[in-house]
Amino acid sequence: MSMLPFTRPTLGEEELQSVREVLESGWITTGPKAKALEEAIAAYVGGGVQARVFNSATSALEACLFAAGVGPGDEVIVPAMSFVATANVVVRVGARPVFVDVDLNSRNIRADRVGKAINSRTRAIMPVHFAGLAADLDPLYALAGQHGLLVIEDAAQAIGTEHAGHKVGANGNPVCFSFHPNKNMTTIEGGAVTATDPAFLQRLERIRFHGIERDADGNMDVKAWGGKMNLPDVNSAIGLIQLSKLDGFNARRRELASRYLQRLANVPHLVLPADGPGHSWHMFCVCVDLNATGLTRPQIQARLEKQGVGTGTHYPAMTLFSLYRDLGNAPGDFPVAERIGRETLTLPLFPTMTEADVDHVCDALQQSISSEAA
Ligand SMILES: Cc1ncc(COP(=O)(O)O)c(C=O)c1O
Known part of the structure; x- marks a missing residue:
């Protein structure tokens, strides 16, 4: 695959x-x-x-x-x-x-x-x-x-x-x-x-x-x-050369992101990224309610990988890195950043993807976060 x-x-x-x-x-x-x-x-x-x-x-x-x-x-x-x-x-x-x-x-x-x-x-x-x-x-x-x-x-x-x-x-x-x-x-x-x-x-x-x-x-x-x-x-x-192609790239990214938003709208346990006018969709990052799925993020990522879907984690809360803890920040200080850091999953998004690719990622994600998945 x-x-x-x-x-x-x-x-x-x-x-x-x-x-x-x-x-x-x-x-x-x-x-x-x-x-x-x-x-x-x-x-x-x-x-x-x-x-x-x-x-x-x-x-x-x-x-x-x-x-x-x-x-x-x-x-x-x-x-x-x-x-x-x-x-x-x-x-x-x-x-x-x-x-x-x-x-x-x-x-x-x-x-x-x-x-x-x-x-x-x-x-x-x-x-x-x-x-x-x-x-x-x-x-x-x-x-x-x-x-x-x-x-x-x-x-x-x-x-x-x-x-x-x-x-x-x-x-x-x-x-x-x-x-x-x-x-x-x-x-x-x-x-x-x-x-x-x-x-x-x-x-x-x-x-x-x-x-x-x-x-x-x-x-x-x-x-x-x-x-x-x-x-x-x-x-x-x-x-x-890239700059001359940028508006085309970004238009394609918006199309693919819209499809993700539509396809994932009713999938439980996800927090989808906000859309907005002028969004250039550099990444498509969802948060997964791990407690509700009973799974860890690495387990979900491994299941996705088995189905040919690579993911990223953008980003951990910076405040939890040792350097920034040493500057006086502590777990619990920035609950939303920390939650995103724990739950975020970046799904594939780049201009040469097809609609079928987006559909495949959405199906694979839905299966991977359901506890019955193999
Ligand atoms: C928000 C943000 N700031 C700064 C940087 C640093 O960019 P560069 O890799 O070009 O130094 C990045 C790169 O990922 C970024 O995402």
């Missing part, structure tokens, strides 16, 4: 050809293709923003925090459930991540709980657009405005997502995207920031490449630390 993985990148002849062109061009690291990708991302996102590409979203987020001057003594508010990079980047710049619980259906940060987490040390709020569904941005920006905080959006999972009729990233605040192979478009590894403030963008460029600045004559100076976070042209060339 062939195995359906939970995700698979969609790469074709055009990507291969673009890589060949760069490899044969004599310039394979950051150069004209990276610049072209920045222009294409800015045009795609809209709103008159500029884009800067990075070698990962992790680098992009770190660079934004450094560029904003977030550091020791500062706090940054993050959701309790996300990929661990969301909290790790805060630790990386010497600041403290302060967690807020997420909503069970949207899996996004509870905007109504963020106010309580703000104090005199808070510098920024970092919402995540989980699985491609935009976070509840309006109240978050309102709070940020009231308290003089920066918002850095972790849109690692949300290239092509829309919020209030605009692409995520179009609002001019720093917004970070990932192009890791699991994401809706890929550069193999890679990321980008969109923003509008020219001084901020200039700081990002310097942080991205050794702190180097040059005067009009090309003389080099380094006034502040910078790292090595640039995206090579080989990756950028792949990104340019």
Whole structure:
């Protein structure tokens, strides 16, 4: 039986050809293709923003925090459930991540709980657009405005997502995207920031490449630390092709997700992910009421695997990792994030799947969570 993985990148002849062109061009690291990708991302996102590409979203987020001057003594508010990079980047710049619980259906940060987490040390709020569904941005920006905080959006999972009729990233605040192979478009590894403030963008460029600045004559100076976070042209060339296909990929993801939602609507013991306008459906994650099924998640995953269905677990509550327990978080502090961490199961979703594949996953899931299954 062939195995359906939970995700698979969609790469074709055009990507291969673009890589060949760069490899044969004599310039394979950051150069004209990276610049072209920045222009294409800015045009795609809209709103008159500029884009800067990075070698990962992790680098992009770190660079934004450094560029904003977030550091020791500062706090940054993050959701309790996300990929661990969301909290790790805060630790990386010497600041403290302060967690807020997420909503069970949207899996996004509870905007109504963020106010309580703000104090005199808070510098920024970092919402995540989980699985491609935009976070509840309006109240978050309102709070940020009231308290003089920066918002850095972790849109690692949300290239092509829309919020209030605009692409995520179009609002001019720093917004970070990932192009890791699991994401809706890929550069193999890679990321980008969109923003509008020219001084901020200039700081990002310097942080991205050794702190180097040059005067009009090309003389080099380094006034502040910078790292090595640039995206090579080989990756950028792949990104340019992927970006041109992104709306098609996302439309297909939405079709497949709608079918999942329809087919699973009446299956007992599941909490389905919330839908919403502008959702780009990076992943399709259900929560399974394990108590009701009398099964463990690994048992369910093994049953699914036997039927050719691969699954993922996105994500454990970050607050239960040793690093974040050592910062004072304890089991029970973030009950919804912890529940998602225990119960979540990511089902296959990628653009080349067929309707029959979705139906097969739904049938296999229904069987696998029933106690009679073999
Ligand atoms: C929410 C979130 N933030 C950050 C990252 C980090 O992205 P990258 O792998 O490009 O560094 C990811 C990657 O999965 C993510 O899902």
